[in-house]
Amino acid sequence: MVTRISGERGVEIEGLSVWYGKKPALEGVTLHANRGEILGVIGPASAGKTTLLKCINRTLDFVPGARWEGSVRVEGLDVRSVSDAALRRKVGMVFPLPVGLPLSVYDNVAFAPRMAGIRRKAVLDDLVERCLRQAALWDEVKDRLGMLGSRLSGGQQQRLTIARALSHEPEILCLDEFSIAVDPVTTMRIEDVLVELKADVTIILVTNLVQQARRLADRVAFLNAGRLVELDATGAIFGERPREKMTFDYVRGRFG
């Protein structure tokens, strides 16, 4: 194992526990994601994968009755010490259900930069085009940027959501089952983009498709019932002898 210094760590999570009301959703999870890598997160339903992401940009605050303990650091900063807006501009977040804001395609992508104070049309135009290209959506919408985002197809809206998550030039990008509403060909194109992006952005990829984690991730974390079962290089997790038998069973679809 290479030991890394903490400056290279995009996200560091230590002893993270989360409760929804009295019910624990995560218990003492410790893991980190390095810059320049894709960290895959896999695990069965209700393992706490989405909950983990919600702690990184503190959207857990929106859930009434939710409470968390432990430490979450983004780019070396404790997420509790920065403002919501600053934190969320650092962290791009793509949740499984696409949300097209009731704005035009262009305005959907330009929304975050505008809120951050960018007004110049030329700058916005460039940014919108770059983000839509990265989300593999540009060719389909370049002639109708004025159309309502919510009139796009489900898969297009999902890519619009990805473009929006990239629009504030985040240093961390979290994706939660992004391919759930996207066709296989487009999924492949977005996957290629993720591989390109990882040079600049720390990527955390939550997925129910273990093969997607296998294709893309450098390291993979396996969560089950709120606990981190195993975190290792992708090769080891999908290899003949991961440390835990449970991991072996899960990645081969023989679980439970």
Next chain:
Amino acid sequence: MFTETPLVRRKLSIEAATKLAFGAMAASMIVPLVLIVGYLVAKALPVLSWEFVSAFPRSNMKAGGILPAIAGTFYMVAISLAVATPIGVLAAVYLNEYARDNWFTRVVNLAVVNLAGVPSIVHALFGVGAFVFVTGKPCILAASLTLAIMTLPVIIASTKQALAAVPMAFREACWNVGASRWQTIRHIVLPNSLSGILTGVILQVSRAAGETAPILFTGAVFFRRELPASVLDQSMALSMHLFSIATQGGQVPETVQYGTAVVLLGLVLAVNLTAICLRIYFRSRKKW
């Protein structure tokens, strides 16, 4: 091939019968409106003229027009909404967008609900105690403020409802990209709830114009020769005027009473029609 079994046929006839019954009930709502409007207009026809809405009353209100009453109603409604709308909308934005679910919020919500249920005559007594006490004598301002207190809780409730109709997912999508609460409200929530907010406010116009009790002791007078010169003057008002001439025991000709009623009803219907048009306009631009 699809064949109609007896069971399917029975289901279809029940379906048709229920639809007819419900439809008839809905259609029956038109009847009272048509009857009321038709009856009033027929009775009022002899007095309805330009003079009736643009002249002062003459010979003990038995002839002439009702201009001072129209003007008074206009002032009172305008001032009351100018006061109630900003307060109500801002309060509703706070309650729906910022407030956490704590005891303070619950107390405010409880106050809103209960205030909306207070009978208008009680509002009138409160107006006397609070506003007339301050202004020294009944006046347009006191009457308007009483109407504002009366319409406020309904404006808050309807605005909250309009805001709540904007899907939560939109707000979360905005917060996720680092927009502040106010930016989210300003750019996403308010533009998409404007039609509901406006409709709620406009419907309160007709309510404020129609109520008699709240202005009875606070600023409306039975008869006044001139138009009000300031908000500290008393003034006639349509609802009050109608109430007084109708209870005068036959001295004022029936046609004048019905004429006043038609003018009041016409104003209310015109305002409601505006609300409906606004709603249609905004719905055509609805974005999700």
